[in-house]
Amino acid sequence: MTNHVDRFFAAVTVLAGDGPVKQRLIRAYTDNLADIDEDDLPVALKERFAEARRRMHSVAPLNGEGPIRASVRKMSTQEASECAVALVQLYGELARLTALPGRHGGEDGVPAPFLVKTLPL
Numbered sequence: 001m002t003n004h005v006d007r008f009f010a011a012v013t014v015l016a017g018d019g020p021v022k023q024r025l026i027r028a029y030t031d032n033l034a035d036i037d038e039d040d041l042p043v044a045l046k047e048r049f050a051e052a053r054r055r056m057h058s059v060a061p062l063n064g065e066g067p068i069r070a071s072v073r074k075m076s077t078q079e080a081s082e083c084a085v086a087l088v089q090l091y092g093e094l095a096r097l098t099a100l101p102g103r104h105g106g107e108d109g110v111p112a113p114f115l116v117k118t119l120p121l
Contacts (some may be wrong), residue, residue, distance in 0.1 A: 004041065005098050007032045008091035017085045022080045027055050028087065030068055042097050045090055052086050054069050 014028035034056075038049045061070040072080055 004036060005091075005095055007036065008094055012088050012091045015088060021077060021084060022075065025080050025087075026069055026072050026082050028084070030062070033087070034068065041094065044097065045093055048086070049090060052083065052090065055083055 011028040011032040014031065015024050017024060018022075036049070038046045038053065039048050041049055055075075058065045059067065059071040059074045061067050065073075075083070
């Protein structure tokens with residue numbers, strides 16, 4: 001599960017970077033999230049991630065551009081922004097669920113490493 005948190009974090013980092021939102025969305029999803037299986041995510045996130053995947057694969061590609069690029073190309077800037085926000089929200093929820101002992105991904109009672117503050121010895 002921590003790997004998924006790291007991958008969503010990488011995607012969010014791309015989304016927060018420079019450039020047009022459509023380009024950032026394509027890069028964030030393609031490079032970090034495209035091959036995540038929603039069944040590997042906590043139950044609370046499966047449907048929302050599946051919906052994001054459907055939006056990112058909603059248009060048939062032309063001239064070898066791929067379904068993700070074709071789908072984002074057809075989105076308005078507002079729709080692309082909404083997709084980006086949805087991915088950020090998924091990351092936040094995944095990080096929260098992973099940090100809670102006894103919840104999806106925190107079964108061993110240890111929070112994800114990025115959530116632990118290191119104290120000087």
